[in-house]
Amino acid sequence: MSTTEKFIQMGIAVALFFGVMAAILLLTQRLRSRTGERVQAAAFLAPAVLLIVIGLLYPAGRTIYRSFYGASPFQAPFVGIENYVDLFTDSTQLEVLRNTLLWVVLTPIVSTFIGLIYAVLVDRARFEKFAKALLFLPMAISMVGASIIWKFVYDFRSSDNVEQIGLGNQVLEWIGLDPYNFLLTEPWNTLFLIVILVWIQAGFAMTILSAAIKAIPDDIIEAAKLDGVGGLRMFQHITIPSIRPSLIVVLTTITIATLKVFDIVQTATGGNFGTSVMAYEFYRQNFVSGNQGLATAIATVIFLLVVPIVVYNIRQMRRLEGR
């Protein structure tokens, strides 16, 4: 397909959907009666609801159903909960679970901690806007791009006569240590992959928390000051409790994003050297190993893990909005 053809197809697609929208608007324009309005509402909702039912609801149900069947993509037999048993007994899969747990525990806590500290430190500083932009920019970068950026930092040259080109190992050499193969040395390599996601997510944490800190009413601070509270105690007893709902939203949102992390593992190590996580293993089982049963079981487990966190997250978010 040539470039022109691609752009023509793009034009057609956009025109098609705007056409659908224009048709709905034009056709329902004259409807004013009570029934007419119902038809109109149905027409407004139809395209979106249809796509959601076909593209989210049906596939989700189908995946859960499929997870009780065997590996083969064609005519797999019913195997009950065998896939789930594999997931929690197979040694490779247990390693995947351990890595996922490490990601899910560390990423939200470290990102939030760094975001919070930074937000407090640069608050009302002279270069606040610029300082925040530095932490904020990685959010615009794709996880593939971020992984390349960090892979370069982690670059490793083993022989003594060769100069290091990765910053990480150069720093180690400068302080007199031996170069270290960050991405290949198990089990610590997972930690160095987590650094990449922390690097991306800290800006998100900082933005939300900085807004929350600025929204703390001045009179609370005044009162606390009159009582002789200051410094770290103020931070511990006034700041933290005041921004608690925001903290929870940040922690849960990052947790959800972490559970679905695929790009970083795929780009940085390809899931090798014991770094696979569930969202990556789903892809590998389905599209590389051809084990659809196990892949759908992994997807279902991700789903089950995400649900309570999202529900909690949304509750907190509503409370935040209700204030």
Next chain:
Amino acid sequence: MSTPVNEVETVDPTPAGTGKGNPKTASAAAKEGLTGRLGSGLALVIAVMWTLPTAGLLISSFRPEGDVRTNGWWNVFSNPSFTLDNYRQVLDGSSQTSLTDNLINSIVITVPGVLIPISLATLAAYAFAWMDFKGRDTLFVAVFALQIVPIQVTLVPLLQLYTDPPFNLMPLGGREAPAGGLYGLWISHTIFALPLAIYLLHNFMREIPGELIESARVDGAGHVQIFTRMMLPLMAPAIAAFGIFQFLWVWNDLLVAKVFSSPQVQPMTVSLQLLVGERGQDWYLLASGAFVSLAIPLVVFIGLQRYFVRGLLAGSVKG
């Protein structure tokens, strides 16, 4: 349920020079405990850690191949030498390592991937916000709740639907797909965006005072007129806020592209990821390739940052 626009405005995290005359805030007080050299030092360390890795790759993308291979980018300060050859290698259509096709694919995937969900979601959000019909609230909660579906759960059956659709429909994936499977990509990005888009736009629409709609109705305007003449202009900032989110999401996406795109419509993210696998030591190429893909979102992001922050604070969990 709804966030008043004003509140969102006041919590903009980067208000230019606010409160300079009023230093008595919680964080200012907290900072007293952390200030001094230790505090600023810590902030500086964080700032450096967040900038230096990107700077290193950016500098390397302008260094000659031989230099990138043999010594670190920091040597550029003692021994500066720059070239645009690396960019020529990834942008020149005739070179073997050209990524121009993939850059075009990224654009072709992203534009409809942003416009289609926005158009469908504004229609649906309007119906949920201002039209009266039975079961409205239940349906809205259902759509909203579907945000929790992780895309991994949908990929396998969705791919089957595209390649082998029921009722003899035209396949949107696989070898016979029209436009190399682009339609499957566009529809997938639309589907994954809809719950969040409808929810966010609905919230913004509910902030518009009901009397405004009522008086327009009394004057004889139908829903279509209200939607096109009042809502769309008023919604422009909210649409921009969601649009930039969706833009970044589609442009930076790897998983959806890997699952649904045929080789001829692969976007930048996929080709870069494959390049890492195939030529992982050719940093001169990876560096320039990465920055070609980063340039557009960075420009959009910096230009529309205000809207992005607003969208972020309005709350957004994506499936």
